[in-house]
Amino acid sequence: AQRVTQPEKLLSVFKGAPVELKCNYSYSGSPELFWYVQYSRQRLQLLLRHISRESIKGFTADLNKGETSFHLKKPFAQEEDSAMYYCALTSGTYKYIFGTGTRLKVLA
Amino acid sequence: NAGVMQNPRHLVRRRGQEARLRCSPMKGHSHVYWYRQLPEEGLKFMVYLQKENIIDESGMPKERFSAEFPKEGPSILRIQQVVRGDSAAYFCASSTQGQASYEQYFGPGTRLTVT
Numbered sequence: 728a729q730r731v732t733q734p735e736k737l738l739s740v741f742k743g744a745p746v747e748l749k750c751n752y753s754y755s756g757s758p759e760l761f762w763y764v765q766y767s768r769q770r771l772q773l774l775l776r777h778i779s780r781e782s783i784k785g786f787t788a789d790l791n792k793g794e795t796s797f798h799l800k801k802p803f804a805q806e807e808d809s810a811m812y813y814c815a816l817t818s819g820t821y822k823y824i825f826g827t828g829t830r831l832k833v834l835a
Numbered sequence: 836n837a838g839v840m841q842n843p844r845h846l847v848r849r850r851g852q853e854a855r856l857r858c859s860p861m862k863g864h865s866h867v868y869w870y871r872q873l874p875e876e877g878l879k880f881m882v883y884l885q886k887e888n889i890i891d892e893s894g895m896p897k898e899r900f901s902a903e904f905p906k907e908g909p910s911i912l913r914i915q916q917v918v919r920g921d922s923a924a925y926f927c928a929s930s931t932q933g934q935a936s937y938e939q940y941f942g943p944g945t946r947l948t949v950t
Contacts, residue, residue, distance in 0.1 A: 771926065
């Protein structure tokens, strides 16, 4: 079955510390992976997708097919990074499968 | 462009009543998706519509739930005879095309509470 697992409900780090938000997936084919972010009182928005291989707001994510992971990383966390982060996959169609989300708290 | 609009933002219904959730897609978007987020869970796909057509309703509960996207006006997600288990956040998204490579833009959601 297709599934996205985000093992941490809450991740607290200090400002300036590295951040890694974990995402593991279960899918038999070649999925497309995404990270979505929801800042406080704002709507869900796309942060990055694996096919574009870009860095957004200092965040990167590498698709590791061997480990079936798509962890989100940032070398130096900032307070404005505090938000809810969702990992999602599709099989190349419109149907997203979302993880349960990880709340990132960056402490001053 | 105001983005995807959803109303109401909060809706309280008693058991047995009907709930109507509205979604206006972004300008120029003709593809609409509804997702449901139960407490402590991720967003789950419910239905995909294009103007006047239901393309995929594989995620919709078989009973009491229906969706439409008329030629004119917003998309409507309708829940008849609501039960406590329907309490959730319902998100609508829209895109210009119905493929993953085309970004889905999400609305702010409607939080439904069934008392």
